[in-house]
Amino acid sequence: MLxxxxxxxxxxxxxxxxxxxxxxxxxWLSLAGVLLGTLTAVPLGIFISRRPKISSFVIDLAGALxxxxxxxxxxxxxxxxxxxxxxxxxxxxxxxxxxVLRNTCTGIVNxxxxxxxxxxxxxxxxxxxxxxxxxxMAFPVIMAGIRTVxxxxxxxxxxxxxxxxxxxxxxxxxxxxxMDNRMILAGTIPVSALAVALDQLLGFLENKAGVWTGVRx
Numbered sequence: 001m002l003x004x005x006x007x008x009x010x011x012x013x014x015x016x017x018x019x020x021x022x023x024x025x026x027x028w029l030s031l032a033g034v035l036l037g038t039l040t041a042v043p044l045g046i047f048i049s050r051r052p053k054i055s056s057f058v059i060d061l062a063g064a065l066x067x068x069x070x071x072x073x074x075x076x077x078x079x080x081x082x083x084x085x086x087x088x089x090x091x092x093x094x095x096x097x098x099x100v101l102r103n104t105c106t107g108i109v110n111x112x113x114x115x116x117x118x119x120x121x122x123x124x125x126x127x128x129x130x131x132x133x134x135x136x137m138a139f140p141v142i143m144a145g146i147r148t149v150x151x152x153x154x155x156x157x158x159x160x161x162x163x164x165x166x167x168x169x170x171x172x173x174x175x176x177x178x179m180d181n182r183m184i185l186a187g188t189i190p191v192s193a194l195a196v197a198l199d200q201l202l203g204f205l206e207n208k209a210g211v212w213t214g215v216r217x
Contacts, residue, residue, distance in 0.1 A: 011182045019171070023190050026167035029085060030157045030194070033092025034150050041097045042142065045104025046130065055105055062098040070095065070159045078163065088160035088167075095156055096149040103145030107138025143206045147199055154195040158187075168194075 012019065041062075048055040070091055077087040111134050119133045135142075161169030168187040175183030 008182050008185060012186050015186060019168075019186055019190060022166060022168050022170055022187070023194065025165075026154070026157055026169075026191065027194060029088055029092065029160055029165060029167055030150070030154045030198070032085075032089045033153050033157070034096055034146070036089065036093040037096025037149060037153075038100055038146055040093065041100035042104050044097075045101045045142075046108060046135075048101075049105045049108040052109075059098070059102050059105065062101050065094050066098040070156050071162065074159060074163050083164040085160070085165045087163055088157070088165040091159075092153050092156060096153060099145040099148045099152075100142070101145075103141050104138070107141030108134050110141075111137045139209065140206070143202065143209075147202045147206075150198045150202055151195045154191060154198060158191060 044058070048058050073091045073094060074087055077090060081087040081090060115133055115137065116129060119129050124132065157167050158169030158172055160167050161173050168191050171183050171187030172191075175181065175185075175187065
């Protein structure tokens with residue numbers, strides 16, 4: 001057992017430069033997907049929180065997209081977007097919509113009505129109500145969705161290797177085809193480490209933002 005562990009670490013050290021390069025590619029793809037997903041889902045979540053008649057439909061539509069296997073989405077986009085990072089980031093953006101969209105809408109809708117009434121009673125405009133009351137109070141719920149997306153996205157990004165986008169999936173799928181457990185582990189361990197590190201980073205940023213806004217998660 002110890003001998004096998006030693007052999008793995010020896011192999012990992014030999015390919016450390018390749019692992020580092022693929023890890024950076026993987027991180028870039030993951031962050032791009034999370035960022036684009038958040039930038040599109042949060043405004044849409046705010047929009048539908050004001051329109052309960054269409055909110056369920058929009059969330060259900062995002063949920064339907066979420067159930068499509070990532071490989072199927074990548075395959076569907078290949079004729080339109082080709083190979084590389086573009087179809088991968090597009091797929092990651094689509095997968096990030098549901099948790100962020102749902103949490104944004106839910107967080108805003110469930111803000112204490114008394115807090116909103118007090119703000120309106122003091123003459124707050126709709127924009128002031130949104131940015132000074134609703135978003136700060138819904139922030140922990142929104143961040144919970146973003147953190148969930150970040151962890152899931154790091155795992156889904158491995159599929160990008162199948163469309164020549166790079167990332168740690170390249171090691172994993174090559175290892176599977178060669179039946180090389182060392183190569184599979186060399187790709188899997190950094191993926192898990194990235195997911196944990198990204199979640200911890202977002203948790204740290206959430207706590208800092210909570211101090212600034214006066215709202216703790």
